[in-house]
Amino acid sequence: MDRINNSGIFLIGYMGSGKSTLASKLASRLDLPSFDLDQIIEEETGETISDLFKSHGEEQFRKLESETLKSFVAKNDRFVLATGGGTPCYYDSMDFMNDSGLTVYLNMPPKALLSRLTHNQNTRPLIAGKDRDELLRFIEEQMRKREPYYLRSKLIADGLNLNLKQLTEMILNYSR
Ligand code: S3P
Numbered sequence: 724m725d726r727i728n729n730s731g732i733f734l735i736g737y738m739g740s741g742k743s744t745l746a747s748k749l750a751s752r753l754d755l756p757s758f759d760l761d762q763i764i765e766e767e768t769g770e771t772i773s774d775l776f777k778s779h780g781e782e783q784f785r786k787l788e789s790e791t792l793k794s795f796v797a798k799n800d801r802f803v804l805a806t807g808g809g810t811p812c813y814y815d816s817m818d819f820m821n822d823s824g825l826t827v828y829l830n831m832p833p834k835a836l837l838s839r840l841t842h843n844q845n846t847r848p849l850i851a852g853k854d855r856d857e858l859l860r861f862i863e864e865q866m867r868k869r870e871p872y873y874l875r876s877k878l879i880a881d882g883l884n885l886n887l888k889q890l891t892e893m894i895l896n897y898s899r
Contacts, residue, residue, distance in 0.1 A: 731796060731824030732803045732894065735811050735873050737866060738847055739839040740831040740882050742805035750803040752891045759805045764791050772807075776848035789814040796823050809849075811872040821875065825897060827890070828876035833862045835883055 732749065734742040743759050750757030761772050764787060768775060775784050788810055795804065796819075811817040811826075820826050831839075837859050845851050850858055878897060880890050 731800065733820040733824060733826045734803065734805045734829055735820075735826055735876050736808065736829035736882065737831065737836055737862070737869065737873075738808040738850070739836045739843075740808075740829045741839075741885075742829055745829060745880075745885070745887075746803045746805040748887055749891065749894070752887065753803065753894065755801055755803050756799075757803045757805070758795070758799075760788065760792060760795070760810060761805075761807050763795060764788065767791065771846075773846060773848045773851070781849075785809065785813040789816050792816055793819065808869070811875075812869050817872050817875050821877065825878065825894065826876035827878045827880055827894070828873045829880050829882045829885075830873070831882035833859060833866055836862050 732753075732755070734746050734749075736742050746757040746759065749755075764775070765771055768787070770778070772784075775787070779787075788807060792806070792810060806820075811820065817826075837855070840847070840850060840858065840862070841855065844853070844858070850861060853861060878890075878893055880893075
């Protein structure tokens with residue numbers, strides 16, 4: 724039986740904060756399908772995110788990302804969607820997501836992000852090739868710019884001490 728009527732749940736947060744894993748876990752608790760925006764972009768274009776950055780540049784990627792988000796929402800009404808770390812920060816995407824459903828920010832401090840990102844840095848074009856110090860500085864700097872967007876989410880979850888049961892309850896309560 725469906726546990727939730729909310730139109731859609733958007734997971735927001737920096738690269739490496741665990742949005743995709745959380746999307747699958749939440750989706751199974753809430754009886755919703757889970758999706759990943761990067762994966763949708765890769766499927767629709769037939770190119771990897773790294774190749775898209777290389778062949779078209781970041782600006783074109785941001786345009787594509789925002790258009791893909793909007794067309795996904797136009798076609799789906801019940802979902803948990805893991806967005807990309809930059810998704811809320813370009814065009815009107817944060818407002819769009821807040822108007823279209825429930826936004827949940829998965830918050831994680833830069834040092835924790837650093838250790839999670841050093842394992843799979845190379846699939847992420849913005850951070851590929853950076854050494855540890857450069858990467859930490861980059862994360863801290865980007866977080867300062869991005870967090871004002873992330874903090875406009877309707878719910879904020881502590882990614883370091885994530886309590887899935889509690890978050891599920893918060894979502895259900897919010898959606899009632
Ligand atoms: C990006 C995050 C990535 C991906 C792209 C750019 C960003 O998604 O969209 O590499 O700007 O933070 P994840 O947050 O899923 O790694």
